Amino acid sequence: MKINFANHSHLSFDLWLTLIKSNPEFKSKRNLLFKDFFDVDATIEKVNDVVRYYDVLCNNINERTGLNIDTYEIYYLILSALNVNINDIDTTKLELFYKETELLFLKYKPELLYANIPQLFKEITEQEKTINLLSNTAFIKGNTLRKILSYYELDSYFQFQIYSDEVGLSKPNNEIFQLVFNQANKIKPITKKEILHIGDNIVADYNGAINFGFDAHLLK
Structure with missing residues (x-):
C-alpha cells in the first residue's frame, strides 16, 4: 500500500x-452454519445465493440512506426469503447464532x-x-x-x-x-x-x- x-x-x-x-473459507462455512442452525429447508446453493443477495442489497441501501441496517434485521430478511417463519425466531436465538458466527469468524480470520x-x-x-x-x-x-x-x-x-x-x-x-x-x-x-x-x-x-x-x- x-x-x-x-x-x-x-x-x-x-x-x-x-x-x-475475508478468509476464503469463512463465508461458505458461515452459510452452512446458518442453514443448520435455523433448520433451513433449502440447498446450500440456495442459501449462498440468498445471503449474497441481501448482503449486496443491504449494503446498497445503507449507502443510499446513510443509515445502518442492523445485523439481526438482515438475518430476518434472509430467513424470510428462505421460507423460514420468522415469528418462531426471537432475538435471543439470533444472538446465539451471532456468537457462533463470531467464533467461526475468529477461527477463519480475515x-x-x-x-x-x-x-x-x-x-x-x-x-x-x-x-x-x-x-x-x-x-x-x-x-x-x-x-x-x-x-x-x-x-x-x-x-x-x-x-x-x-x-x-x-x-x-x-x-x-x-x-x-x-x-x-x-x-x-x-x-x-x-x-x-x-x-x-x-x-x-x-x-x-x-x-x-x-x-x-x-x-x-
Missing part, C-alpha cells in the same frame, strides 16, 4: 478491502490485504500524524472487528474506531464523516483538508470523503 500523506496530519482508513479481506500495513502505520505515527478507522458493517459487528485489529496488533495505532452498527450511520453520509472530524479535533485542532480518508469504495469512501470536505485516496 503506497499513500502520499505528506500534506496531511490525520489519516482515516476504511477496513474491508482496504486493510483486510487476512491483511497488504503485508506492509503495520510498517505503514508505524511510519505515520512516527511522523506524529494520527489515524482512525471508519467502517461500514453488515454481518460482522464492530465489536468483533475490533478483536481482529487487536489480533493483528493494529488497534494501538488508532486514536479511535467508528463502525456503522455502533453509530447508526453509514458512509457516505456526511454525518459519519462529521463524527470523524469531531473526534480528530478532540485530539488536536485540525481542518478538513488536513484529513485524508483512504478506502476502496468510490461511493462510500472517495465521494463521501470529498463531498464532506476531506481529501481522499481511492485504492484500486
Whole structure:
C-alpha cells in the first residue's frame, strides 16, 4: 500500500478491502452454519445465493440512506426469503447464532490485504500524524472487528474506531464523516483538508470523503 500523506496530519482508513479481506473459507462455512442452525429447508446453493443477495442489497441501501441496517434485521430478511417463519425466531436465538458466527469468524480470520500495513502505520505515527478507522458493517459487528485489529496488533495505532452498527450511520453520509472530524479535533485542532480518508469504495469512501470536505485516496 503506497499513500502520499505528506500534506496531511490525520489519516482515516476504511477496513474491508482496504486493510483486510475475508478468509476464503469463512463465508461458505458461515452459510452452512446458518442453514443448520435455523433448520433451513433449502440447498446450500440456495442459501449462498440468498445471503449474497441481501448482503449486496443491504449494503446498497445503507449507502443510499446513510443509515445502518442492523445485523439481526438482515438475518430476518434472509430467513424470510428462505421460507423460514420468522415469528418462531426471537432475538435471543439470533444472538446465539451471532456468537457462533463470531467464533467461526475468529477461527477463519480475515487476512491483511497488504503485508506492509503495520510498517505503514508505524511510519505515520512516527511522523506524529494520527489515524482512525471508519467502517461500514453488515454481518460482522464492530465489536468483533475490533478483536481482529487487536489480533493483528493494529488497534494501538488508532486514536479511535467508528463502525456503522455502533453509530447508526453509514458512509457516505456526511454525518459519519462529521463524527470523524469531531473526534480528530478532540485530539488536536485540525481542518478538513488536513484529513485524508483512504478506502476502496468510490461511493462510500472517495465521494463521501470529498463531498464532506476531506481529501481522499481511492485504492484500486
